[in-house]
Amino acid sequence: MATTSLRPCGDFRTTYKADQFLLQTRWIAIWTMLAIALLGAAPALVDGYIVSLMILIGIYGIAALGLNILVGMTGQISLGHAAFFGFGAFSSAWLNSTTGIPVFFTIPLAGLMTTAVGMIFGLPAARIKGLYLAIATLASQFILQDFFARANWFSGGSSGSLAETVTIFGFPLDSDERYYYLVLFWTLISLFAVANLKRSRDGRALVAVRDHYLSAEIMGINLTKYRILAFGISSFFAGLGGALFGHYLGYVSAEGFTILLSIQFLAMIIIGGLGSVMGTILGTAFIVLLPQFMEAFTGGMLDIFPNALAGLASGQAYIKEMSVGAAIILFLIFEPEGLAHRVKLIRQSWKLYPFSY
Amino acid sequence: MNWSLLVQLLANGLIVGMLYGVVAMCFVLIYKSTQVVNFAQGEFLVLGAWVCLWFITDMQMPFIVAFLFTLVFMTLFGIMIQVVILRPLIGEPVVSVIMVTIGLSIFLQALMNWIFGNSAERFPQVFETESVNVAGLNVESAYLMSLVMSVLIMGGFYLFFRFSKYGLAMRATAFNQQTAQSLGISVRQVFALAWAISAIVSGVAGIIIGMVNSVSSSLAIIGIKVFPAVILGGLDSIVGAVIGGIIIGLLENFAEFVDGQFLNWGNLFTIAPFYVLIIILMIKPYGLFGTKDIERI
Numbered sequence: 115m116a117t118t119s120l121r122p123c124g125d126f127r128t129t130y131k132a133d134q135f136l137l138q139t140r141w142i143a144i145w146t147m148l149a150i151a152l153l154g155a156a157p158a159l160v161d162g163y164i165v166s167l168m169i170l171i172g173i174y175g176i177a178a179l180g181l182n183i184l185v186g187m188t189g190q191i192s193l194g195h196a197a198f199f200g201f202g203a204f205s206s207a208w209l210n211s212t213t214g215i216p217v218f219f220t221i222p223l224a225g226l227m228t229t230a231v232g233m234i235f236g237l238p239a240a241r242i243k244g245l246y247l248a249i250a251t252l253a254s255q256f257i258l259q260d261f262f263a264r265a266n267w268f269s270g271g272s273s274g275s276l277a278e279t280v281t282i283f284g285f286p287l288d289s290d291e292r293y294y295y296l297v298l299f300w301t302l303i304s305l306f307a308v309a310n311l312k313r314s315r316d317g318r319a320l321v322a323v324r325d326h327y328l329s330a331e332i333m334g335i336n337l338t339k340y341r342i343l344a345f346g347i348s349s350f351f352a353g354l355g356g357a358l359f360g361h362y363l364g365y366v367s368a369e370g371f372t373i374l375l376s377i378q379f380l381a382m383i384i385i386g387g388l389g390s391v392m393g394t395i396l397g398t399a400f401i402v403l404l405p406q407f408m409e410a411f412t413g414g415m416l417d418i419f420p421n422a423l424a425g426l427a428s429g430q431a432y433i434k435e436m437s438v439g440a441a442i443i444l445f446l447i448f449e450p451e452g453l454a455h456r457v458k459l460i461r462q463s464w465k466l467y468p469f470s471y
Numbered sequence: 472m473n474w475s476l477l478v479q480l481l482a483n484g485l486i487v488g489m490l491y492g493v494v495a496m497c498f499v500l501i502y503k504s505t506q507v508v509n510f511a512q513g514e515f516l517v518l519g520a521w522v523c524l525w526f527i528t529d530m531q532m533p534f535i536v537a538f539l540f541t542l543v544f545m546t547l548f549g550i551m552i553q554v555v556i557l558r559p560l561i562g563e564p565v566v567s568v569i570m571v572t573i574g575l576s577i578f579l580q581a582l583m584n585w586i587f588g589n590s591a592e593r594f595p596q597v598f599e600t601e602s603v604n605v606a607g608l609n610v611e612s613a614y615l616m617s618l619v620m621s622v623l624i625m626g627g628f629y630l631f632f633r634f635s636k637y638g639l640a641m642r643a644t645a646f647n648q649q650t651a652q653s654l655g656i657s658v659r660q661v662f663a664l665a666w667a668i669s670a671i672v673s674g675v676a677g678i679i680i681g682m683v684n685s686v687s688s689s690l691a692i693i694g695i696k697v698f699p700a701v702i703l704g705g706l707d708s709i710v711g712a713v714i715g716g717i718i719i720g721l722l723e724n725f726a727e728f729v730d731g732q733f734l735n736w737g738n739l740f741t742i743a744p745f746y747v748l749i750i751i752l753m754i755k756p757y758g759l760f761g762t763k764d765i766e767r768i
Contacts, residue, residue, distance in 0.1 A: 191566050238749060242756045244565050245508055245706065249698050250752045253745035256695075260742045373695075377573050384570055432585035439578030446571045447559045 134313045153298055157291040165290050167402060172297040173359045175398040176304045178382040179391065180351025183308060185380070186389030187317065188344035189324030190239055191248040194255035195379045198235075198349045200262060200371030202228045202356025204269045207277040207366055217280045217361055221300070225354035231258075232349020239341040243327070255373055262368035274367030277360040297358055304351055309391050311347070320344055321389075381442045386452050393454025400453065404441060405434040473732065480724040486614045488720020489621035493676045494693055495700045495712035496628060497669040503645045503707045504665040507557055507568050511576035512673060513694020518579065519545055519674025520681035520690060521587045524594060534595075541678065542671055549670025550663045557666070558659075576694070584688055591687035617679040624672055625713060632709075637664060645707075699744035703751055705761020714759065719744050 127133045137143040157165050181195045206224035210217050235254040239247055262269045269275055280287045280296060287293045311317040319340050322330035331337050360366040378401055386397020412430050449456060494512060501509045509515075522544050526537035556575060560568055632638040643651040644661045652658050680690055700719040704711025726743035757763045 185566060189566075191569060238752050242752055245569070246702070246752060246756055248508075248565075248569060249702055250749055252695070252698060253748045253752075256742060256745045257749075260738070263738075374577070377577065380566075380570055380573070384566070388566070429585045432581045435581035436578050436585075439574045439576070439581065442574030443556060443571055443578065446563070446567050446574070447556070450563060450567055 136309060136313070150302065154295075157294050162290055165294050167406070169290060169294055169297050169362060171395070171399050171402050172294075172301040173355050173362065174379070174382065174402060175355075175395045176301055176358070177352045177355030178379050178386070178394045178398050179304050179308050180348040180355070181379050182383045182386075182389065182391075182394045183311070183320070183351070184344050184348035186383055186387075187312070187324060188320045188341065190243065190341065190344060191245075191380075192251040192345075192348070193248055193373065193376050193380070194235065194251040194253075194258065195348070195352055196371045196373065196375035197255045197258035198228050198232050198352035199356040199359070199375065199379075200366075200368070201231055201258060201349075202353030203277070203360030203366045203371075204262060204275065204356075205353065206357035207275045207360055208268055210278050211275070217278050218282055221280075221357040221361070222354065224357035225350045228353025228356070229346045229350040232352070233342050233346040236342045236345025236349075239345060240338040243341075252373070255376055259368065259371065262371070269366070269368060272368070274365060277364055277366055279364065280361050293362055297362075300354060300358060304354070305391060305395070308351075312391070316340070316343070378438065381438060384452060385441060385445050387454030388452065390452065390454035392457070393452050396453040396457070400441070401438065404437055408434050408437045476732075477725075477728050480728050481721060483614070484721040484724030485717060486618050486621075486720070487723070488717035489713075490617055490676055490680060490716070491693070491697060491700050491720050492713035492716025493621050493624050494673060495697045495704065495716045496625070496709055497672045497676070498697055498701055499704075499707060499709050499712040501665055501669045502701075503709070504641055505553075505557065505662045507572065509669070510569065510572040511579060511694070512669075512697060513691030514576050514579040514583070515545075515549075515670055515673035516677030516680065516693055517583060517686070517688055517690045518548070519670075519677035520686040521583060522674070523678045524592060524681065524686050525587070527595060538678065541674055545670040545674035546667045549667040552670070553663045553666035558662070576691075580688060580691060589688055591685040591689075593685045594682045611683070613679075613683045617683060620675065620679055624675065628709065637661075641665060696744060699748040699751075702748055702758055705758030707762055708758070708760035711758055711760030719747075722747060 127138075132138075137146060156168060160168075177195065177199050181192060184190050184192050184195075202224045205227040206217070206220045209215055209220040209223055209227075215223065235251070235258075238250040242250065263272055265271070280293070287296055312321075319330070319335045320343075322333065322335055323337060323340050323344075327337060356371075382397040382401045383394055384397070385400050386395070387393030409430060412433055445452065494516065497515075498509060498512050501507055501512075519541055523537050523541040526532045526540050527534060530537070532540065552575070556571060557568075560571055632642055640651070640656045641661050641664065643654065643656055644658055648658055651661075676693075677690060680693065684690070696719070697716070700715035701712055702715070703718060704713070704715030722743060723740045727740035730739035751758065
C-alpha cells in the first residue's frame with residue numbers, strides 16, 4: 115500500500131496500452147457514467163421543449179461527428195454534408211415504404227445506403243484535395259439536391275415523402291420523450307464508435323493523411339483508399355442522423371437539406387473543435403441553442419426598451435441568421451481551436467490551481 | 472430543331488457568360504493575390520446593386536452619381552472586410568479561411584435582407600429603348616450595356632496589370648509574397664487593394680445584373696455559379712476565368728435549349744455546370760490554364 119501513497123500526482127502512463135485506453139482515468143470513467151445516467155433520466159427531469167432541443171442536438175450531433183471525421187481527422191473539406199444527411203432521411207423512408215422493413219432497421223440501413231452514395235461522390239478525392247475538393251463537394255450538394263427534387267420514385271419529388279413512426283416490437287416511439295431514447299442510443303453508439311476509431315489503425319491512418327499526405331503514402335498508407343473511406347464513414351453518420359431526423363419529423367422534403375445546413379454542420383465542428391469528439395457535441399449544442407438564445411435575448415431587449423428598439427421586432431428572424439454567421443467569424447478569429455480547446459484550458463487551470471505553472 | 476431559338480440562347484449565353492467571366496475574374500484576383508477563396512462574392516454583387524438602388528431611389532440621385540458613390544462605398548467595404556476579418560486569419564489552414572468567408576456570406580445575406588427587404592425591386596428605366604436589333608437578333612439594351620461594360624472591365628484589368636505600378640506590385644505579390652516584400656512592396660496594401668478592386672468590380676457587375684433582371688437576394692447565386700467557371704479556367708488564371716465564364720454561360724443556355732426542346736426535365740440549366748465541374752475535376756483538376764501544384768517533401 116505504501117507505493118500507492120507515493121504515486122506522483124497527475125496521470126502518468128507508462129505503457130502504450132494505457133495511453134490508448136478510452137477512459138483514461140477513474141474520474142473520467144465516473145463522470146462519463148454519471149453523464150450517461152443523467153442523459154437517460156433527462157426526459158423525466160426537464161420539460162418537453164428542452165427534450166425536443168436535445169433530440170435535435172443528438173441528431174445533428176451524429177451527422178456532425180461524421181463530418182468531423184472527414185474534415186477534422188482527414189483534412190478534407192466537405193460542403194455537401196447536408197445532401198448526404200437528406201439522402202439518409204429519404205432512403206430510410208423509401209426503404210420502409212417499398213420493402214416494408216421495420217423502421218428501426220431501416221435507420222442503420224439508410225446509413226449504409228448513404229455510405230455508398232458518399233463514396234461515389236467522394237471519388238474525386240482520389241485525385242484532388244483542399245480547395246478543389248471543397249468545390250467538388252459543393253457540386254455534389256447541388257446535384258443531390260436536384261436529384262431529390264426530381265426523383266419522384268425515391269423522394270416523392272417536390273411533394274416530399276412521409277416517414278413512418280418508429281415502433282419496437284409493436285411499441286410506438288411516437289412522443290418526443292420516447293423518441294429521445296432512440297436518438298440517445300444512436301448518439302452514444304456513434305460517440306463510442308468515433309472515439310474508438312480515433313485510436314484504431316484506420317483512425318491513425320486518416321490523421322496521417324491529414325497531417326502530411328506524402329509522408330503517409332511513403333509509410334504505406336493507401337491514400338486513395340483512406341480518402342474515399344473517410345467519405346464513406348462520414349456519409350454513414352450523415353445518413354444515420356438524416357434517417358433519425360426524417361422519422362422524427364415524420365415528413366421529409368427536399369427543401370430542408372440546402373447548402374445552408376451544410377454550412378451549419380461545418381460551423382458546428384469548427385465552433386466545437388476540429389477533430390474532437392466531445393467538441394463536436396458542444397459545437398452542435400451551440401449552433402442549435404444560439405438561435406433560441408438570440409430570440410430570448412432580442413425578446414428581452416424589446417421588453418426593456420419597447421420604443422427605442424421597435425425595428426428589432428421585424429428583424430428577429432434575420433438576427434438569428436446573422437448570429438450564426440457572426441459566431442463562425444468570431445470563433446475563427448478569436449478561438450480557432452474551438453470550444454473543446456477552451457474546455458481543456460478550463461480543466462487544466464482547475465487541476466493546477468492555485469499554482470498554474 | 473428551332474435554330475433561331477438556339478442562336479438567341481447562345482447570344483444570351485455569351486452575354487451572361489461575359490458577366491460570369493467578370494465575377495470569376497474578381498474571384499481569381501482575390502485568390503491569386505491573397506490565397507483566399509471568397510464564398511461571399513455573390514453577396515458583394517447583391518450589396519453593390521442594393522446600395523446603388525438605394526442611392527437612386529431614396530437619395531434621389533441621378534444614375535451616374537449614384538454609380539460613382541457606390542464605387543466609393545464598395546472600395547471602403549472591400550478594404551474593411553480585408554482588414555477586419557481576413558487579416559487575422561493569414562496563415563490559418565484552408566478550412567478556416569473558407570469558413571470565414573462562408574460566415575461572412577451568411578451574415579451579409581441576413582443583414583441585407585433585413586435592411587433592404589427580401590422582395591425583388593427593379594432599377595428605374597435607364598435606357599430609352601427597351602431592346603435593339605443586332606444582326607437579326609433581339610437584344611435588350613441592358614444586355615448590350617452589360618456586354619460593353621464587361622469588355623471595358625476586362626480591358627481595364629489588362630491595362631492595370633500590364634502598365635500600372637500597383638498592378639506590377641500585385642503580380643509580384645501573387646508570384647512570391649516573401650520576395651515581393653523584400654523588394655519593398657507592402658503586402659498588406661496589396662491585399663487590401665485586391666479586396667477593394669474585387670469589391671468594386673463585383674459591385675459594378677451586381678448593378679449590371681440588377682438592371683438586366685431585378686435586384687434581390689437571389690442574385691447571390693451567381694457567386695456560386697462562378698465556381699464551375701473558375702475551376703474550368705483554373706483557380707489562379709485571370710484569362711482562364713474569363714474563358715471559363717463564357718463557356719459556362721454558353722453551356723447553361725445550351726442546356727436550357729436541349730432541355731426545352733428534347734428532354735423537358737425542367738431545370739437542367741441550373742445543374743448542368745455542376746456536372747461539368749465534377750467531370751473537369753476528375754479529368755483535369757487544375758483546369759485549362761491553372762498552375763499545377765508541384766509538391767516536395
